[in-house]
Amino acid sequence: MYSERKFLALAQATQAKRFAELLRILILQLGNDISQVKSEYTQYANWLKFPAEKNLDGKNQTELIELYKEFRTEAGLGFERDVYLENEPGDRTESVLPTIPYGVLVHNLRSAFNVGSIFRTVDCLGLSAVHLSGYTPDISHAMLKSAARGTEKWVESKRWNSPLECIRFARENGYAIIALETGEGSVPIQNVEWPKNALILLGNEELGIAPELLNECSLRVEIPMAGRKASMNVANAFAILAYAIRSGYRF
Incomplete structure:
Protein backbone atom coordinates (compact mmCIF):
# COMPACT_ATOMS: atom_id res chain seq x y z
CA MET A 1 0.00 0.00 0.00
CA LEU A 85 -16.52 -10.69 -21.28
CA GLU A 86 -19.43 -13.11 -21.65
CA ASN A 87 -20.46 -12.88 -25.30
CA GLU A 88 -17.60 -13.38 -27.73
CA PRO A 89 -17.44 -12.91 -31.50
CA GLY A 90 -18.90 -16.01 -33.12
CA ASP A 91 -21.19 -16.93 -30.21
CA ARG A 92 -24.63 -18.16 -31.32
CA THR A 93 -28.16 -17.87 -29.99
CA GLU A 94 -28.84 -21.61 -30.56
CA SER A 95 -26.74 -24.77 -30.28
CA VAL A 96 -25.28 -26.17 -33.50
CA LEU A 97 -25.91 -29.81 -32.52
CA PRO A 98 -28.40 -31.46 -30.16
CA THR A 99 -27.21 -32.08 -26.63
CA ILE A 100 -26.53 -35.61 -25.49
CA PRO A 101 -27.97 -36.97 -22.21
CA TYR A 102 -24.76 -36.78 -20.21
CA GLY A 103 -24.65 -34.77 -17.01
CA VAL A 104 -21.69 -34.14 -14.72
CA LEU A 105 -21.68 -34.14 -10.93
CA VAL A 106 -19.13 -31.70 -9.51
CA HIS A 107 -18.67 -32.60 -5.87
CA ASN A 108 -16.34 -30.74 -3.47
CA LEU A 109 -14.30 -28.83 -6.05
CA ARG A 110 -12.68 -25.82 -4.40
CA SER A 111 -11.74 -23.87 -7.50
CA ALA A 112 -14.54 -21.70 -8.87
CA PHE A 113 -12.44 -21.25 -12.01
CA ASN A 114 -12.39 -25.03 -12.57
CA VAL A 115 -16.15 -25.23 -12.07
CA GLY A 116 -16.75 -22.36 -14.49
CA SER A 117 -14.51 -24.06 -17.03
CA ILE A 118 -16.59 -27.23 -16.66
CA PHE A 119 -19.77 -25.26 -17.42
CA ARG A 120 -18.16 -23.87 -20.57
CA THR A 121 -17.01 -27.33 -21.67
CA VAL A 122 -20.49 -28.79 -21.09
CA ASP A 123 -21.94 -26.14 -23.41
CA CYS A 124 -19.21 -26.32 -26.06
CA LEU A 125 -19.34 -30.11 -26.35
CA GLY A 126 -23.08 -30.43 -26.05
CA LEU A 127 -23.58 -32.25 -22.77
CA SER A 128 -26.79 -31.71 -20.89
CA ALA A 129 -26.31 -30.54 -17.29
CA VAL A 130 -24.03 -29.69 -14.38
CA HIS A 131 -24.90 -30.92 -10.88
CA LEU A 132 -23.26 -29.30 -7.85
CA SER A 133 -22.82 -30.62 -4.32
CA GLY A 134 -20.67 -30.21 -1.23
CA TYR A 135 -18.56 -27.06 -1.05
CA THR A 136 -18.40 -26.65 -4.83
CA PRO A 137 -18.96 -22.90 -5.50
CA ASP A 138 -22.38 -21.75 -6.65
CA ILE A 139 -23.09 -20.23 -10.06
CA SER A 140 -23.28 -16.77 -8.46
CA HIS A 141 -19.53 -16.84 -7.69
CA ALA A 142 -17.67 -14.16 -9.67
CA MET A 143 -14.72 -16.36 -10.62
CA LEU A 144 -17.04 -19.15 -11.78
CA LYS A 145 -18.97 -16.69 -13.94
CA SER A 146 -15.73 -15.32 -15.37
CA ALA A 147 -14.56 -18.78 -16.46
CA ALA A 148 -18.03 -19.91 -17.60
CA ARG A 149 -18.35 -16.92 -19.97
CA GLY A 150 -22.12 -16.75 -19.54
CA THR A 151 -22.77 -20.48 -20.06
CA GLU A 152 -23.95 -20.81 -16.46
CA LYS A 153 -27.04 -18.84 -17.58
CA TRP A 154 -28.30 -21.48 -20.01
CA VAL A 155 -26.59 -24.77 -19.13
CA GLU A 156 -29.01 -26.67 -16.89
CA SER A 157 -27.69 -26.88 -13.33
CA LYS A 158 -28.89 -28.04 -9.95
CA ARG A 159 -27.45 -28.06 -6.45
CA TRP A 160 -27.99 -31.21 -4.39
CA ASN A 161 -27.87 -31.57 -0.63
CA SER A 162 -26.03 -34.87 -1.09
CA PRO A 163 -24.06 -36.29 -4.03
CA LEU A 164 -25.59 -39.69 -3.28
CA GLU A 165 -29.04 -38.19 -3.76
CA CYS A 166 -28.01 -36.99 -7.22
CA ILE A 167 -26.45 -40.34 -8.13
CA ARG A 168 -29.47 -42.33 -7.02
CA PHE A 169 -31.85 -40.03 -8.89
CA ALA A 170 -29.78 -40.47 -12.06
CA ARG A 171 -29.70 -44.25 -11.69
CA GLU A 172 -33.46 -44.43 -11.12
CA ASN A 173 -33.88 -42.57 -14.41
CA GLY A 174 -31.77 -45.03 -16.38
CA TYR A 175 -28.41 -43.24 -16.30
CA ALA A 176 -25.12 -45.11 -16.01
CA ILE A 177 -22.76 -43.67 -13.39
CA ILE A 178 -19.24 -43.03 -14.71
CA ALA A 179 -16.30 -41.95 -12.56
CA LEU A 180 -13.42 -40.03 -14.11
CA GLU A 181 -10.72 -41.48 -11.90
CA THR A 182 -7.33 -43.12 -12.20
CA GLY A 183 -6.35 -46.34 -10.44
CA GLU A 184 -7.12 -50.03 -10.38
CA GLY A 185 -10.20 -50.97 -12.34
CA SER A 186 -10.22 -47.85 -14.53
CA VAL A 187 -10.69 -48.31 -18.29
CA PRO A 188 -8.54 -46.21 -20.66
CA ILE A 189 -10.71 -43.58 -22.28
CA GLN A 190 -9.99 -44.81 -25.82
CA ASN A 191 -11.40 -48.27 -24.99
CA VAL A 192 -14.80 -47.17 -23.68
CA GLU A 193 -18.09 -47.86 -25.46
CA TRP A 194 -20.20 -44.97 -24.22
CA PRO A 195 -23.70 -45.72 -22.88
CA LYS A 196 -26.71 -43.77 -24.13
CA ASN A 197 -27.24 -41.89 -20.86
CA ALA A 198 -24.77 -41.22 -18.08
CA LEU A 199 -23.84 -39.12 -15.09
CA ILE A 200 -20.11 -38.35 -14.88
CA LEU A 201 -18.54 -37.99 -11.43
CA LEU A 202 -15.63 -35.62 -10.90
CA GLY A 203 -13.62 -35.58 -7.71
CA ASN A 204 -11.80 -33.11 -5.52
CA GLU A 205 -8.62 -31.57 -6.97
CA GLU A 206 -6.42 -33.18 -4.31
CA LEU A 207 -8.35 -36.16 -2.95
CA GLY A 208 -10.17 -37.44 -6.02
CA ILE A 209 -13.56 -39.14 -5.76
CA ALA A 210 -14.57 -40.36 -2.31
CA PRO A 211 -14.71 -44.18 -1.92
CA GLU A 212 -18.43 -44.19 -1.06
CA LEU A 213 -19.15 -42.42 -4.36
CA LEU A 214 -16.84 -44.68 -6.37
CA ASN A 215 -18.81 -47.65 -5.04
CA GLU A 216 -21.89 -46.24 -6.76
CA CYS A 217 -20.25 -46.19 -10.20
CA SER A 218 -20.86 -48.73 -12.94
CA LEU A 219 -17.73 -47.66 -14.85
CA ARG A 220 -14.42 -45.99 -14.05
CA VAL A 221 -12.62 -44.18 -16.86
CA GLU A 222 -9.07 -42.83 -16.93
CA ILE A 223 -6.96 -40.77 -19.33
CA PRO A 224 -3.58 -42.52 -19.75
CA MET A 225 -0.70 -40.21 -18.80
CA ALA A 226 2.31 -40.09 -21.14
CA GLY A 227 4.47 -37.90 -18.93
CA ARG A 228 5.80 -38.13 -15.40
CA LYS A 229 2.71 -36.80 -13.62
CA ALA A 230 0.05 -39.32 -12.64
CA SER A 231 -2.92 -36.99 -13.14
CA MET A 232 -3.97 -33.65 -14.62
CA ASN A 233 -6.14 -30.65 -13.78
CA VAL A 234 -9.75 -31.73 -13.26
CA ALA A 235 -11.25 -29.21 -15.70
CA ASN A 236 -8.75 -30.17 -18.40
CA ALA A 237 -9.36 -33.86 -17.80
CA PHE A 238 -13.10 -33.33 -18.04
CA ALA A 239 -12.70 -31.47 -21.35
CA ILE A 240 -10.82 -34.46 -22.80
CA LEU A 241 -13.49 -36.83 -21.49
CA ALA A 242 -16.33 -34.71 -22.86
CA TYR A 243 -14.68 -34.58 -26.29
CA ALA A 244 -14.23 -38.35 -26.29
CA ILE A 245 -17.89 -38.84 -25.37
CA ARG A 246 -19.14 -36.43 -28.02
CA SER A 247 -16.88 -37.98 -30.66
CA GLY A 248 -17.85 -41.56 -29.83
CA TYR A 249 -21.54 -41.07 -29.04
CA ARG A 250 -24.00 -42.90 -31.29
CA PHE A 251 -27.42 -41.30 -31.56
Whole structure:
Protein backbone atom coordinates (compact mmCIF):
# COMPACT_ATOMS: atom_id res chain seq x y z
CA MET A 1 0.00 0.00 0.00
CA TYR A 2 1.29 3.43 -0.94
CA SER A 3 1.76 6.29 1.48
CA GLU A 4 -0.34 9.38 0.74
CA ARG A 5 2.66 11.34 -0.55
CA LYS A 6 3.81 8.58 -2.88
CA PHE A 7 0.35 7.81 -4.22
CA LEU A 8 -0.50 11.42 -4.99
CA ALA A 9 2.86 11.79 -6.75
CA LEU A 10 1.99 8.99 -9.19
CA ALA A 11 0.89 9.80 -12.72
CA GLN A 12 -2.89 9.70 -13.19
CA ALA A 13 -2.64 6.66 -15.45
CA THR A 14 -0.63 4.79 -12.82
CA GLN A 15 -3.19 5.66 -10.14
CA ALA A 16 -5.98 4.43 -12.42
CA LYS A 17 -4.10 1.19 -13.04
CA ARG A 18 -3.85 0.55 -9.30
CA PHE A 19 -7.58 1.21 -8.84
CA ALA A 20 -8.28 -1.25 -11.68
CA GLU A 21 -6.05 -3.88 -10.06
CA LEU A 22 -7.88 -3.55 -6.76
CA LEU A 23 -11.29 -3.73 -8.42
CA ARG A 24 -10.26 -6.85 -10.33
CA ILE A 25 -9.47 -8.56 -7.01
CA LEU A 26 -12.88 -7.53 -5.63
CA ILE A 27 -14.81 -8.60 -8.71
CA LEU A 28 -13.16 -12.01 -8.98
CA GLN A 29 -12.87 -12.48 -5.20
CA LEU A 30 -9.17 -13.33 -5.47
CA GLY A 31 -7.28 -14.22 -2.31
CA ASN A 32 -8.29 -13.96 1.32
CA ASP A 33 -7.67 -10.25 1.98
CA ILE A 34 -10.75 -8.72 0.38
CA SER A 35 -11.31 -6.38 3.36
CA GLN A 36 -7.73 -5.09 3.00
CA VAL A 37 -8.29 -4.46 -0.71
CA LYS A 38 -11.46 -2.49 0.03
CA SER A 39 -9.62 -0.50 2.67
CA GLU A 40 -6.77 0.33 0.28
CA TYR A 41 -9.18 1.43 -2.46
CA THR A 42 -11.14 3.60 -0.02
CA GLN A 43 -7.98 5.22 1.32
CA TYR A 44 -6.78 6.19 -2.17
CA ALA A 45 -10.28 7.42 -3.09
CA ASN A 46 -10.36 9.65 -0.01
CA TRP A 47 -6.95 11.12 -0.83
CA LEU A 48 -8.13 11.96 -4.34
CA LYS A 49 -11.50 13.23 -3.03
CA PHE A 50 -13.46 10.95 -5.37
CA PRO A 51 -17.15 11.72 -6.01
CA ALA A 52 -19.70 9.24 -4.66
CA GLU A 53 -20.04 7.39 -7.98
CA LYS A 54 -16.40 6.27 -7.73
CA ASN A 55 -16.67 4.99 -4.17
CA LEU A 56 -17.37 1.34 -3.34
CA ASP A 57 -20.36 1.92 -1.05
CA GLY A 58 -23.47 0.14 -2.28
CA LYS A 59 -21.95 -0.99 -5.57
CA ASN A 60 -23.30 -4.21 -7.05
CA GLN A 61 -21.26 -6.51 -9.30
CA THR A 62 -22.34 -4.82 -12.53
CA GLU A 63 -21.47 -1.36 -11.18
CA LEU A 64 -18.06 -2.57 -9.99
CA ILE A 65 -17.34 -3.94 -13.46
CA GLU A 66 -18.32 -0.64 -15.10
CA LEU A 67 -16.05 1.24 -12.70
CA TYR A 68 -13.27 -1.25 -13.42
CA LYS A 69 -13.66 -0.62 -17.15
CA GLU A 70 -13.50 3.12 -16.58
CA PHE A 71 -10.21 2.84 -14.70
CA ARG A 72 -8.80 0.50 -17.35
CA THR A 73 -9.56 3.16 -19.94
CA GLU A 74 -7.97 5.92 -17.85
CA ALA A 75 -4.88 3.76 -17.45
CA GLY A 76 -4.61 3.25 -21.21
CA LEU A 77 -5.06 -0.50 -20.87
CA GLY A 78 -6.76 -2.79 -23.36
CA PHE A 79 -9.63 -5.22 -23.21
CA GLU A 80 -9.46 -7.50 -20.14
CA ARG A 81 -11.69 -10.43 -20.96
CA ASP A 82 -11.39 -12.41 -17.75
CA VAL A 83 -13.52 -9.95 -15.83
CA TYR A 84 -16.43 -8.86 -17.96
CA LEU A 85 -16.52 -10.69 -21.28
CA GLU A 86 -19.43 -13.11 -21.65
CA ASN A 87 -20.46 -12.88 -25.30
CA GLU A 88 -17.60 -13.38 -27.73
CA PRO A 89 -17.44 -12.91 -31.50
CA GLY A 90 -18.90 -16.01 -33.12
CA ASP A 91 -21.19 -16.93 -30.21
CA ARG A 92 -24.63 -18.16 -31.32
CA THR A 93 -28.16 -17.87 -29.99
CA GLU A 94 -28.84 -21.61 -30.56
CA SER A 95 -26.74 -24.77 -30.28
CA VAL A 96 -25.28 -26.17 -33.50
CA LEU A 97 -25.91 -29.81 -32.52
CA PRO A 98 -28.40 -31.46 -30.16
CA THR A 99 -27.21 -32.08 -26.63
CA ILE A 100 -26.53 -35.61 -25.49
CA PRO A 101 -27.97 -36.97 -22.21
CA TYR A 102 -24.76 -36.78 -20.21
CA GLY A 103 -24.65 -34.77 -17.01
CA VAL A 104 -21.69 -34.14 -14.72
CA LEU A 105 -21.68 -34.14 -10.93
CA VAL A 106 -19.13 -31.70 -9.51
CA HIS A 107 -18.67 -32.60 -5.87
CA ASN A 108 -16.34 -30.74 -3.47
CA LEU A 109 -14.30 -28.83 -6.05
CA ARG A 110 -12.68 -25.82 -4.40
CA SER A 111 -11.74 -23.87 -7.50
CA ALA A 112 -14.54 -21.70 -8.87
CA PHE A 113 -12.44 -21.25 -12.01
CA ASN A 114 -12.39 -25.03 -12.57
CA VAL A 115 -16.15 -25.23 -12.07
CA GLY A 116 -16.75 -22.36 -14.49
CA SER A 117 -14.51 -24.06 -17.03
CA ILE A 118 -16.59 -27.23 -16.66
CA PHE A 119 -19.77 -25.26 -17.42
CA ARG A 120 -18.16 -23.87 -20.57
CA THR A 121 -17.01 -27.33 -21.67
CA VAL A 122 -20.49 -28.79 -21.09
CA ASP A 123 -21.94 -26.14 -23.41
CA CYS A 124 -19.21 -26.32 -26.06
CA LEU A 125 -19.34 -30.11 -26.35
CA GLY A 126 -23.08 -30.43 -26.05
CA LEU A 127 -23.58 -32.25 -22.77
CA SER A 128 -26.79 -31.71 -20.89
CA ALA A 129 -26.31 -30.54 -17.29
CA VAL A 130 -24.03 -29.69 -14.38
CA HIS A 131 -24.90 -30.92 -10.88
CA LEU A 132 -23.26 -29.30 -7.85
CA SER A 133 -22.82 -30.62 -4.32
CA GLY A 134 -20.67 -30.21 -1.23
CA TYR A 135 -18.56 -27.06 -1.05
CA THR A 136 -18.40 -26.65 -4.83
CA PRO A 137 -18.96 -22.90 -5.50
CA ASP A 138 -22.38 -21.75 -6.65
CA ILE A 139 -23.09 -20.23 -10.06
CA SER A 140 -23.28 -16.77 -8.46
CA HIS A 141 -19.53 -16.84 -7.69
CA ALA A 142 -17.67 -14.16 -9.67
CA MET A 143 -14.72 -16.36 -10.62
CA LEU A 144 -17.04 -19.15 -11.78
CA LYS A 145 -18.97 -16.69 -13.94
CA SER A 146 -15.73 -15.32 -15.37
CA ALA A 147 -14.56 -18.78 -16.46
CA ALA A 148 -18.03 -19.91 -17.60
CA ARG A 149 -18.35 -16.92 -19.97
CA GLY A 150 -22.12 -16.75 -19.54
CA THR A 151 -22.77 -20.48 -20.06
CA GLU A 152 -23.95 -20.81 -16.46
CA LYS A 153 -27.04 -18.84 -17.58
CA TRP A 154 -28.30 -21.48 -20.01
CA VAL A 155 -26.59 -24.77 -19.13
CA GLU A 156 -29.01 -26.67 -16.89
CA SER A 157 -27.69 -26.88 -13.33
CA LYS A 158 -28.89 -28.04 -9.95
CA ARG A 159 -27.45 -28.06 -6.45
CA TRP A 160 -27.99 -31.21 -4.39
CA ASN A 161 -27.87 -31.57 -0.63
CA SER A 162 -26.03 -34.87 -1.09
CA PRO A 163 -24.06 -36.29 -4.03
CA LEU A 164 -25.59 -39.69 -3.28
CA GLU A 165 -29.04 -38.19 -3.76
CA CYS A 166 -28.01 -36.99 -7.22
CA ILE A 167 -26.45 -40.34 -8.13
CA ARG A 168 -29.47 -42.33 -7.02
CA PHE A 169 -31.85 -40.03 -8.89
CA ALA A 170 -29.78 -40.47 -12.06
CA ARG A 171 -29.70 -44.25 -11.69
CA GLU A 172 -33.46 -44.43 -11.12
CA ASN A 173 -33.88 -42.57 -14.41
CA GLY A 174 -31.77 -45.03 -16.38
CA TYR A 175 -28.41 -43.24 -16.30
CA ALA A 176 -25.12 -45.11 -16.01
CA ILE A 177 -22.76 -43.67 -13.39
CA ILE A 178 -19.24 -43.03 -14.71
CA ALA A 179 -16.30 -41.95 -12.56
CA LEU A 180 -13.42 -40.03 -14.11
CA GLU A 181 -10.72 -41.48 -11.90
CA THR A 182 -7.33 -43.12 -12.20
CA GLY A 183 -6.35 -46.34 -10.44
CA GLU A 184 -7.12 -50.03 -10.38
CA GLY A 185 -10.20 -50.97 -12.34
CA SER A 186 -10.22 -47.85 -14.53
CA VAL A 187 -10.69 -48.31 -18.29
CA PRO A 188 -8.54 -46.21 -20.66
CA ILE A 189 -10.71 -43.58 -22.28
CA GLN A 190 -9.99 -44.81 -25.82
CA ASN A 191 -11.40 -48.27 -24.99
CA VAL A 192 -14.80 -47.17 -23.68
CA GLU A 193 -18.09 -47.86 -25.46
CA TRP A 194 -20.20 -44.97 -24.22
CA PRO A 195 -23.70 -45.72 -22.88
CA LYS A 196 -26.71 -43.77 -24.13
CA ASN A 197 -27.24 -41.89 -20.86
CA ALA A 198 -24.77 -41.22 -18.08
CA LEU A 199 -23.84 -39.12 -15.09
CA ILE A 200 -20.11 -38.35 -14.88
CA LEU A 201 -18.54 -37.99 -11.43
CA LEU A 202 -15.63 -35.62 -10.90
CA GLY A 203 -13.62 -35.58 -7.71
CA ASN A 204 -11.80 -33.11 -5.52
CA GLU A 205 -8.62 -31.57 -6.97
CA GLU A 206 -6.42 -33.18 -4.31
CA LEU A 207 -8.35 -36.16 -2.95
CA GLY A 208 -10.17 -37.44 -6.02
CA ILE A 209 -13.56 -39.14 -5.76
CA ALA A 210 -14.57 -40.36 -2.31
CA PRO A 211 -14.71 -44.18 -1.92
CA GLU A 212 -18.43 -44.19 -1.06
CA LEU A 213 -19.15 -42.42 -4.36
CA LEU A 214 -16.84 -44.68 -6.37
CA ASN A 215 -18.81 -47.65 -5.04
CA GLU A 216 -21.89 -46.24 -6.76
CA CYS A 217 -20.25 -46.19 -10.20
CA SER A 218 -20.86 -48.73 -12.94
CA LEU A 219 -17.73 -47.66 -14.85
CA ARG A 220 -14.42 -45.99 -14.05
CA VAL A 221 -12.62 -44.18 -16.86
CA GLU A 222 -9.07 -42.83 -16.93
CA ILE A 223 -6.96 -40.77 -19.33
CA PRO A 224 -3.58 -42.52 -19.75
CA MET A 225 -0.70 -40.21 -18.80
CA ALA A 226 2.31 -40.09 -21.14
CA GLY A 227 4.47 -37.90 -18.93
CA ARG A 228 5.80 -38.13 -15.40
CA LYS A 229 2.71 -36.80 -13.62
CA ALA A 230 0.05 -39.32 -12.64
CA SER A 231 -2.92 -36.99 -13.14
CA MET A 232 -3.97 -33.65 -14.62
CA ASN A 233 -6.14 -30.65 -13.78
CA VAL A 234 -9.75 -31.73 -13.26
CA ALA A 235 -11.25 -29.21 -15.70
CA ASN A 236 -8.75 -30.17 -18.40
CA ALA A 237 -9.36 -33.86 -17.80
CA PHE A 238 -13.10 -33.33 -18.04
CA ALA A 239 -12.70 -31.47 -21.35
CA ILE A 240 -10.82 -34.46 -22.80
CA LEU A 241 -13.49 -36.83 -21.49
CA ALA A 242 -16.33 -34.71 -22.86
CA TYR A 243 -14.68 -34.58 -26.29
CA ALA A 244 -14.23 -38.35 -26.29
CA ILE A 245 -17.89 -38.84 -25.37
CA ARG A 246 -19.14 -36.43 -28.02
CA SER A 247 -16.88 -37.98 -30.66
CA GLY A 248 -17.85 -41.56 -29.83
CA TYR A 249 -21.54 -41.07 -29.04
CA ARG A 250 -24.00 -42.90 -31.29
CA PHE A 251 -27.42 -41.30 -31.56
